[in-house]
Amino acid sequence: MRRIVEIPLEEVVPTAEAVLRSLGGPSDRDAGARVEQLLREALEEFRAEAEPRGIYAGVDAVEFATIYAGEGDNEAPSPLLEIFPRADRLALFAATVGGQVSDRIAALFDEGSLALGATLDAVASEATELAGVHLDRVALEEARSEGTADADTRVLRYSPGYCGWNITGQRALFAALDPGAIGIELTASCLMQPLKSISGVMVMGPAEIHDFAADYGFCSDCRTKDCRLRIRELKSRD
Numbered sequence: 447m448r449r450i451v452e453i454p455l456e457e458v459v460p461t462a463e464a465v466l467r468s469l470g471g472p473s474d475r476d477a478g479a480r481v482e483q484l485l486r487e488a489l490e491e492f493r494a495e496a497e498p499r500g501i502y503a504g505v506d507a508v509e510f511a512t513i514y515a516g517e518g519d520n521e522a523p524s525p526l527l528e529i530f531p532r533a534d535r536l537a538l539f540a541a542t543v544g545g546q547v548s549d550r551i552a553a554l555f556d557e558g559s560l561a562l563g564a565t566l567d568a569v570a571s572e573a574t575e576l577a578g579v580h581l582d583r584v585a586l587e588e589a590r591s592e593g594t595a596d597a598d599t600r601v602l603r604y605s606p607g608y609c610g611w612n613i614t615g616q617r618a619l620f621a622a623l624d625p626g627a628i629g630i631e632l633t634a635s636c637l638m639q640p641l642k643s644i645s646g647v648m649v650m651g652p653a654e655i656h657d658f659a660a661d662y663g664f665c666s667d668c669r670t671k672d673c674r675l676r677i678r679e680l681k682s683r684d
């Protein structure tokens with residue numbers, strides 16, 4: 447069943463530390479008066495413009511295999527191809543902080559307020575991830591209340607455009623989920639509008655199902671090796 451989630455604004459307002467980290471600055475010492483002022487302004491702008499919402503829908507492994515196959519552009523093997531059959535539960539998802547934030551970022555850059563525009567962009571990116579975290583929590587609570595998840599169940603999200611899942615996979619994902627219901631559209635080049643949106647699949651099960659060696663062919667081009675941190679964090683999560 448498809449579920450639309452109105453996400454409370456305070457759930458997605460990021461910490462100053464997270465925004466500074468995202469901007470590439472120091473997060474553990476005094477950022478300086480100018481940066482602190484920019485952060486205050488950006489958070490104020492964000493609070494005024496954000497409309498965080500999410501949508502998710504459970505799918506079984508057979509349905510997801512077709513959605514994941516998409517237009518046949520994925521790398522094989524890939525982590526998700528190995529992981530999703532081991533999941534206890536799968537759900538397609540999309541989340542956004544809304545179009546007004548992206549419009550405001552573009553307006554700030556247009557009028558030459560580059561520092562504030564970049565800070566608001568970082569706030570919105572962090573907030574978009576927090577919208578995903580909120581959806582994880584809602585979907586996990588639902589699964590636990592239905593008895594299909596227990597205390598050891600964890601959620602990890604995977605998205606088209608990463609780790610071997612080709613960005614063209616967005617088309618099959620959008621066709622199955624219809625994130626247009628919360629205002630997210632897909633462009634011809636598979637970018638989401640509003641830009642500050644995320645989509646993909648939530649994979650639920652014991653943390654160990656996400657164990658894999660990051661030695662796929664495409665991993666040699668990966669600069670972040672982000673999967674290592676995500677899996678470590680997943681295992682340390684309550």
Ligand code: SF4
Nearest residue numbers: 609660665668672673
């Ligand atoms: S190393 Fe990079 S590309 Fe490879 S699985 Fe991890 S995050 Fe994905």
